[in-house]
Amino acid sequence: MGRAPCCDKKGLKKGPWTPEEDEILIEYIKKHGHGSWRSLPKLAGLLRCGKSCRLRWTNYLRPDIKRGPFSLEEEKLVIQLHGILGNRWAAIASQLPGRTDNEIKNLWNTHLKKRLFCMGIDPQTHEPSSTTNGPAVKPPASPSTRHMTQWENARLEAEARLSRESSLFNLPPLGRTDSDIFLSIWNSEVGESFRKFNKVDKTACQSPVSQASSSTKCGSISGTTTGIGLTNAGYSVTGSNQSSNLYTEDVVAGSDSSSSIELEDSSDTVITTSFGFSRQQ
DNA sequence: AAGTTTTACAACCGCAGTCCA
DNA sequence: ATGGACTGCGGTTGTAAAACT
Numbered sequence: 001m002g003r004a005p006c007c008d009k010k011g012l013k014k015g016p017w018t019p020e021e022d023e024i025l026i027e028y029i030k031k032h033g034h035g036s037w038r039s040l041p042k043l044a045g046l047l048r049c050g051k052s053c054r055l056r057w058t059n060y061l062r063p064d065i066k067r068g069p070f071s072l073e074e075e076k077l078v079i080q081l082h083g084i085l086g087n088r089w090a091a092i093a094s095q096l097p098g099r100t101d102n103e104i105k106n107l108w109n110t111h112l113k114k115r116l117f118c119m120g121i122d123p124q125t126h127e128p129s130s131t132t133n134g135p136a137v138k139p140p141a142s143p144s145t146r147h148m149t150q151w152e153n154a155r156l157e158a159e160a161r162l163s164r165e166s167s168l169f170n171l172p173p174l175g176r177t178d179s180d181i182f183l184s185i186w187n188s189e190v191g192e193s194f195r196k197f198n199k200v201d202k203t204a205c206q207s208p209v210s211q212a213s214s215s216t217k218c219g220s221i222s223g224t225t226t227g228i229g230l231t232n233a234g235y236s237v238t239g240s241n242q243s244s245n246l247y248t249e250d251v252v253a254g255s256d257s258s259s260s261i262e263l264e265d266s267s268d269t270v271i272t273t274s275f276g277f278s279r280q281q
Numbered sequence: 282a283a284g285t286t287t288t289a290c291a292a293c294c295g296c297a298g299t300c301c302a
Numbered sequence: 303a304t305g306g307a308c309t310g311c312g313g314t315t316g317t318a319a320a321a322c323t
Contacts, residue, residue, distance in 0.1 A: 015291095015292075015293090016292075017291090036307095050308085051293085051309085052293080055291090055293080059291075059292085087313090088312085090310075090311060101310095102291075102312095103291095106289070109290095109313095110288070111289090
C-alpha cells in the first residue's frame with residue numbers, strides 16, 4: 001500500500017494538454033498499447049507523469065469516448081443510477097457507454113445536483129429535502145399526499161424487492177434490465193411529471209448558490225417525493241431468490257398502471273412539481 | 282464596452298485496493 | 303505474510319468561457 005510517487009518529479013509538465021502531446025500519446029498507444037502507465041511517458045517521450053497520461057487517455061483521448069452534451073436519456077439514467085449507486089461514478093459510467101466517470105461526475109456536480117436541489121430533493125439521498133437550504137418540502141395536507149404516499153410505498157416495495165435481487169449488483173455490462181426499468185419509470189406518469197417540470201426549472205431554478213441568497217428562485221416548487229430515486233436506503237446485497245423480471249414487471253406495472261390509477265386524480269401540483277428536467281445547454 | 286461574477290469542465294491530488302516479488 | 307509498485311476511483315481545484323452588471 002505504499003504510495004506511488006507521482007507528479008512531484010521535477011521537470012514533469014502539468015496542466016492542460018497540448019494537441020502535440022495528445023498526438024504523441026495517441027500515436028504511442030496505437031502502436032504499443034499503454035502497457036505500464038508509469039513507464040509510458042518516458043517511452044513515448046512525454047514530459048508527463050504516467051498518471052496524467054492515463055487520465056488524459058481514459059477521460060479524453062480514448063477513441064470510444066462519446067463527446068458532446070448528454071442526451072436526456074443519459075441524464076435520466078445518471079440520476080436514476082445515482083439514486084442506487086450514490087457517488088460511484090465509475091459504476092455509473094459503466095452503464096453509459098462512451099461516457100467517463102469524470103464526465104458524469106462533472107455533469108452531476110454542475111447540472112443534475114442543482115436541478116434536484118431546486119426541486120427540493122436531496123441530491124445525496126434522493127429524498128425530499130428536509131433542510132432549510134433547499135426549497136421547503138412540507139408534507140402537503142392535501143389529498144394528493146395520499147397518492148404521493150402510495151407512490152412512495154410502491155417505490156419502497158419495489159426497492160425492497162430489488163434488494164433481494166443480487167443480480168442488480170452483478171450487472172452485466174450495460175445492464176439493460178435496469179435501464180429498461182428506469183426508462184419504464186421515466187415513460188410513466190412519473191417521468192412525464194418530471195418532464196413537465198421543465199418550464200419551472202428554466203425560469204425559477206438558478207443554482208444552489210443563488211437559492212441560498214434568494215429563496216424565491218425556487219419558490220414555485222412545492223416539492224414532493226421523488227419517485228425517481230431508487231434510493232440508497234434499503235439496498236443490501238442479499239441472496240437472490242426471485243427472478244429479476246419480477247421486479248421489472250412490477251415496477252413497470254406500478255408506474256404504468258398502478259400509478260396511473262392511483263395517481264390519476266392527483267392534482268397537477270403533485271405531478272408537475274415532482275420532477276424537473278431540462279436541457280440547460 | 283469593461284469589469285465582475287458564475288459556470289463548466291479538464292486536470293490534479295491523494296486514498297484505497299490489487300498485484301506480485 | 304509483508305511491503306513496494308501500480309492502478310482505479312472519488313473529491314477538489316484551476317481556469318477559460320459565458321453571463322451578468
